[in-house]
Amino acid sequence: MIVQSTNIINKRILQIAVPSIISNITVPLLGLVDVTIVGHLGAAAYIGAIAVGGMLFNIIYWIFGFLRMGTSGMTSQAYGRHDMEEVTRLLLRSVGVGLLISACLLVLQYPIRRLAFTLIHTTEEVEQLATLYFQICIWGAPAMLGLYGFAGWFIGMQNSRFPMYIAITQNIVNIAASLCFVYLFHMKVAGIAFGTLIAQYAGFLMALLLWARYYGGLKKHIVWREVLQKQAMLRFFRVNRDIFLRTLCLVIVTLFFTSAGAAQGEVVLAVNTLLMQLFTLFSYIMDGFAYSGEALAGKYIGAGNRPALHHTVRQLFVWGIGLSTGFTLLYLFGGKAFLGLLTNEASVIREAGNYFYWVLAIPLAGFAAFLWDGIFIGATATRQMFYSMLTASASFFLVYYSLHGWMGNHALWLAFIVYLSLRGIMQAVLSRKILYQS
Template structure:
């Protein structure tokens, strides 16, 4: 049977599929580091990588607005065919990313001290994590520069280059870390240097790959207008809302882990394993969200409401397909997947009690992912912030309201409600967002 795919579907998949590959490769950087130090003979090495990796995940997560804000504004400028503004946005995003990174490097000691005050690692882990942190922090310019560059590429409807960058980083990280640890006799410092080298290799690759398809834009590379007051105000307004939204997201995510930990090792392990099912789903749905960012912004910039509406409709169709496939996949093979992650029978038995919550993740989360992409493309960041804030408040209210008699079930109820409320509120706000983008 031949399946005919519409041009719109092909547009979506051309952006979504490379983005999904990029998303899946992201956690490999951390897994590679853990796998290498896991054979060095001391659990303290694993603890150091875990603590250091968590710190950087939080730091870079918070500054993810550099990618999202750049993507939305670039896709709109691309839709308008405003090539000078497209180029100014690239310079603006990368420049601000580098500036923020320099601030992180300058403040690295108080940042590390504040983090260890909250985490309380053992002295041995603390010493090794400090070494790891003070090496990897020098990768901040590369990482935050790449955030701006990757957002710009997606805004330009090109998700293949970010995929090539992610693959390059992983290959370089494996080779560099293995050589430094096993050939040069280094330990945690070797893994940290391998990560650092991989980060700058990714930035170098991102810059080199820019030249061929976008070299013609060099004639627009002038700093005049990059720091124009009105443009900078809009840039920071968009990114301020995304930054605050990200803080809400981080608060919910960290609290979810903390609340599970407070209920004992078994519940913490169960929640961690079941959240891997959410993570897998999010990798795929983020790919479609990136397609939403690129295409919705493009058609808003081009003032093509019909194409915008058609794109949103097709994005939700793909989201529905993914929700059905993931729900069926988890129902049929979810337990087998959990058993691959652990052979602890106590944990897998306890996971059965909460497994049906994980089955509901795709259905409750689909709208939030799709609307996030569309709203970023529309630079409707205030609506995103309001939706996320309401969802976060609901999360904490439901958890504290039901935990006394539902226990860990209250945590999962609150999390699923948080996903659903995000999508429901964005659905309610979408009409105003569209009217504002295209005019009444």
């Protein structure tokens, strides 16, 4: 009986994790396709413009990622309670708030752009081209933030296949549209931007069609006056506020990591950027299992099924330990060869060898933080998640500024490892109240 229930739990974990991993892997493909196309147009400024513009939108949308995460946790709990009225209202709230935020971004696009290029120092030509890219792609904000609501809602409904279908569709449309605009209409950077814009709205349209086709029956549960019910809206904003503040801490640490590396010279910046690709690869996989934690933890908490919740958490950590051990061995034996695929610059590869052992520590130090994030989101324990992130972020800066004078770039990597580890440790301590409360 125990073996059978373990197999069922593992099957449910993988049903959500695998499509989510595929979706995660497609995300960088959008940017990679754009860079590849402009990389053949004959001017480095085109590549710089796409890189700067893409980074700016990554930061903007990253900050508003709470729309996906908060929706996922609350929807999975309502789904576990079989509360289809609240399930439907949550989608309307999330997409509605996303559209409202996007309207604010459109209205404030000029000051946002001016502030961004005040902080980002680049050549005049790159700034002009990146400005053109920004002015076109900002109109995709309604589609992107609306999609966050749909993606979180689908995952909360235990369905990560639809976000995967949407991500794959966006990639196909982006490639076709960008190639058409650039090579048939000779639009260069503007063509890349329009290709991205069309792909974003294609994804949003597909989300609407999938919902109408497979969840259209929920329309009978819509009572518009209850969508804006005061207590429900207060909970919605409380959960999303905590996730927003948590994400802000994450963005600050990530940007500082890049900035601190850049301050130590071009070679160190290049080394840190390349080594961080190994962390990014690991994060794509672990995020898939975090999504399983969101969906399943929320579902079992909503249903009041504590034994299934505890069993799911245990199995998530079995997967986490196995995957982190596998990635450590993979990086130990193949990591340096992977770096050789990314660059043939001998000085960078040689310098990377001095810091490579920090990368080996990342999987085992960081896997718990990913899994607990998913579980806490599913439990809507977002205040505890924020406190853990705040403490870990403070430790990052404390370690770095205490040691960088005599450890240099090693202090930056040690601070990052401490930051990852402390997130997982604090959440493990705080989890007992979440997992065992009545």
